[in-house]
Amino acid sequence: MSDFGVRTLVFPTDFSECSYHAGRTAAAIAGHFGARLHVLHVDPPVTAPAEPKQLAAAVADLGAGLGIVTATVAGIPARQICAYAGRVSADLIVMGTHGRTGISRAVLGSVSEAVVRSAACPVMTIPAAAPAWVPAPLVEPVLESQCVVCAVHSPDLICEDCRAIIRGEALEHTRSAERPRRVGLLR
């Protein structure tokens, strides 16, 4: 069974609402696994190329503290996305789906479907309706703690007094448990 970890993540964006949505999930996953996030934009043929500041804005939305690489390539989106993922040996592609069906899907095609069909790595598709992936917050250590035995204010789980009592009781117990055995040995 091969190892599956996420070290390099590719997030292709067309600057649409649904890829914005997918970007948040991509950033959360990258953050969770400490993966490098490649934000890729593909300029489709015929259309005017996107302005560089659009990509910069899309990256700025993803939040700080991530290793982000941006790239813009021109060509057929699905093919370029797969080629790029192959070049950076991506472990995962996270992308949004417009969820087109019927005629618009037949005419416009679905980039995500084409990517799924030819990508060498796993692909995660995020529908526009799906809630963004938010990692569970880390549990912060409670600063104001109480002793679990007597509920007195204490930085320790069990306060000093209670610990002494417990220790004393434990000692008493072992002593009483050991005594008859020793007597037995002496006889």
Place this chain on the structure above:
Amino acid sequence: MYKRVLVPLDGSEIGESIMPFILQIAGPLDMTVVLVRVLEPPPPMAVEGTRYFVPGDLAELQRDAEDYLAAVAAGLRARGVDVTWETRVGRPDTEILAAARSAGADLIAMSTHGRSGVGRLLFGSVAEQVLRQADVPVFLIRERGAVPAVLRAGAGGRRPRG
């Protein structure tokens, strides 16, 4: 955080190629794994030389699927993954989506046979149908170079019942 991941399995090795993901992502992230296997009712068969038809044996398929899912679930449980399973009867894509809804899954993880060209036209792709209709994220692994069990010499498509 994703809480419940639906994993559709079709009993093939390709279907099982999603397992590394489950073990290394879903397990450590404390996701509950819901395995589902969708059975397509077998078509009735004509008894040769007669006018009689024998209905397909769904119960047998059901038993096979249950054995299979129970075995996979036991394997996952042994590795500390929280797992449940169910079988459904119907069209794979609709049943997978229905299972995701009824289980309250917030992620669907599956592998795809990655058919293209004629194969895709003939058989379609369940994964693609799911991906198109799902309203939750879909995690897809495409098994490249895996030979479907039915095409392998000397190996039946069905796995032995255990």
